[in-house]
Amino acid sequence: MRAVVVSHGEVDPADVAHVRGADLIIVADGGSDHVRRWGIEPHVVIGDLDSVAPEAVMGTARVERHPREKDQTDTELALARAIASGADEIVLVGALGGPRIDHALANALLLAGIDRASARVRIVHGPMSMRLVRGGERLVLGGKEGELVSLLAIAGDARGVRTEGLRYPLDGETLRLGSSRGVSNEVSASGAAVSVAEGALLVVEGGALAAGSGQQPKP
Numbered sequence: 625m626r627a628v629v630v631s632h633g634e635v636d637p638a639d640v641a642h643v644r645g646a647d648l649i650i651v652a653d654g655g656s657d658h659v660r661r662w663g664i665e666p667h668v669v670i671g672d673l674d675s676v677a678p679e680a681v682m683g684t685a686r687v688e689r690h691p692r693e694k695d696q697t698d699t700e701l702a703l704a705r706a707i708a709s710g711a712d713e714i715v716l717v718g719a720l721g722g723p724r725i726d727h728a729l730a731n732a733l734l735l736a737g738i739d740r741a742s743a744r745v746r747i748v749h750g751p752m753s754m755r756l757v758r759g760g761e762r763l764v765l766g767g768k769e770g771e772l773v774s775l776l777a778i779a780g781d782a783r784g785v786r787t788e789g790l791r792y793p794l795d796g797e798t799l800r801l802g803s804s805r806g807v808s809n810e811v812s813a814s815g816a817a818v819s820v821a822e823g824a825l826l827v828v829e830g831g832a833l834a835a836g837s838g839q840q841p842k843p
Contacts, residue, residue: 627711630655630666631699633728634721636750640664642715652702655718670705671698699731707742716747736778736824752830762819765789767811767829774828775799775806775818784821789813799825 628646632654640662643649651659653671672692690701699719706714719731731747735756738745747754756778757763765773773790775782777799785794791812799806806825818827 625709625711626713626715627706627709629699629702629706629714629716629719630658631702631716631718631731632657632722633718633724633731634749635718638750639717639748642717642748646715648706648709648711650702650706652698652718654698658718668702668705670702697727697730699727700734703734703738703745707738712743714743714745716745717749719747720749732826733778735826750830752828754829755827756824757818757820757827758824759784759820759822762817763827765811765816765818765827765829767816769811769813771811772828772830773809773811773816773818775809776826776828777801777803777806777823778826779824782820782823782825784819785825786819787817789816790818794818796821 625647627648627650628643629650629652630643631652635658643659643662643664649659649664649666650668650670651666653673656666656669659666668686668688670688670690672690672694674692688705699716703714703716716731720728722728732754735745735747735754753766755763767773775785780801782799784796785799786796787794787809789812791810818825
């Protein structure tokens, strides 16, 4: 089952394509404004509802209200709800951007907290997508030749990183937590992929590499 979680961050006009036709649409609080503007009726609205107008949730099949003082963000609650509902593929839209950089960072870090057996989760914003590859896994990339790929260690150092079809190859090397070495690589051949032996990598795909960025990782 494919679920979409719509949060209250910035959205791209193309993001609506991920929402239409989803088996389960879960809105995190103020994300209701996005789906209302798109003319889409969600299945569930979840959160403390402090950022949503009452009319935005009228007619919704289910509203799950939580106290404002809680230990999880509305987006984390919505993601947990999607997993508990049996979704094996989850797309997060509206999870980035906006004035709350703390929320954007927390949403990106949510990828690291999901059990690998629970669901495949990715964050999207227009042409950009963000996924996680864990130790012992190999992730096939979706980008075309010339598209940007950044690899960031997210749970301590990522060891044994190997890439295929990227302009700046890595062959069993370590990307250290807090290092920018993996930023601004790019797809150079079809079937590009990345694997990691130990740790976890945040894989950011999408967009063209800006000329003169100077961020290419050195082998």
